[in-house]
Amino acid sequence: MRWTKTDIVKWVIATLFAIAAITIASLTVGRDIYYGNRDEGLLSFAIISLTGYLFFLFIPVEVAFIYYVPGEISILALNAVALGTAMFSQSVDYLIGYMLSSKIIDRLIGRNRYEKAENRIRKYGNVVIFLFNFFPLSSPVISLAAGMLKHRVKDALIFTFTGLLCKYLILSWIFS
Numbered sequence: 001m002r003w004t005k006t007d008i009v010k011w012v013i014a015t016l017f018a019i020a021a022i023t024i025a026s027l028t029v030g031r032d033i034y035y036g037n038r039d040e041g042l043l044s045f046a047i048i049s050l051t052g053y054l055f056f057l058f059i060p061v062e063v064a065f066i067y068y069v070p071g072e073i074s075i076l077a078l079n080a081v082a083l084g085t086a087m088f089s090q091s092v093d094y095l096i097g098y099m100l101s102s103k104i105i106d107r108l109i110g111r112n113r114y115e116k117a118e119n120r121i122r123k124y125g126n127v128v129i130f131l132f133n134f135f136p137l138s139s140p141v142i143s144l145a146a147g148m149l150k151h152r153v154k155d156a157l158i159f160t161f162t163g164l165l166c167k168y169l170i171l172s173w174i175f176s
Contacts, residue, residue: 042073046081053089053140061086062136062171069175082168083161090133090143090160097147121149126159133163 045068052059065082069075121128125146132142139160146156
């Protein structure tokens, strides 16, 4: 296999994002685990959640949430931070997608694919947005796609919030 300049750039960018994710995790949750500060780690969890829900960093936020649930942190505060940071980050993802021009979309996926995706997200979009936020799937990418397709912002926010709320309430109930 011959590597092109584009392939090398993609690998470098992916590696830099991986290093960023590992550094963030190490300086927050990793430090809390090492020092046994589960009871004082609300700020660490907020940083993980905020960065984990941005579309370009794939950090397992649910695992961090589960780690902090049995600690001394109020479950209400932990849920509020989880929902607040996730909604902020996914709103940023939506706006980034919304601001991309249709020319960029055409170059990335092609007009025909774009129109098919647009029809599907208009038909099933709210269900897809809910499910991707309820399950530990890549919900930030769905927010980005919803923004690219100019999906109704009100619907995107409502179904994102509802999916996240259900997920974190269930995780709180199971692990507390």
